[in-house]
Ligand SMILES: C[S@@+](CC[C@H](N)C(=O)[O-])C[C@H]1O[C@@H](n2cnc3c(N)ncnc32)[C@H](O)[C@@H]1O
């Protein structure tokens with residue numbers, strides 16, 4: 001697969017149900033490459049030294065991207081169990097793609113994966129739209 005080309009997508013950082021989040025300002029077509037998750041590449045022992053950093057994105061068994069800089073706007077995308085985006089890795093780089101049509105004002109989300117959610121999301125409870133609606137039904 002060739003390296004993705006980002007679409008001309010308008011988004012904004014706003015308060016969401018789970019801290020800050022990234023929201024579409026205009027409709028986004030399914031399949032559009034929205035944003036790249038960027039940061040310093042950590043290798044081997046450097047990864048262990050950053051344990052506890054919530055902005056690490058694992059790109060291989062030995063490499064991670066430290067996306068904690070505020071200039072990495074993709075760091076504001078929250079996790080959801082029924083997301084509208086997906087993160088894909090291309091030669092160690094991470095790109096976020098819309099996996100369904102997204103309406104203006106909708107929050108952008110992707111599934112962080114089991115390892116991350118078990119460690120950082122589940123202990124405090126997932127606040128994605130799907131889990132929040134399940135809680136409302138139970139109440
Ligand atoms: C990459 S950051 C996402 C942006 C973050 N909300 C912020 O304000 O900077 C990941 C962190 O956001 C929070 N988060 C993301 N998705 C969440 C969710 N579905 N439920 C609860 N917390 C979530 C968790 O604290 C997680 O470790």
Ligand SMILES: [Zn+2]
Nearest residue numbers: 081126128131
């Ligand atoms: Zn959830």
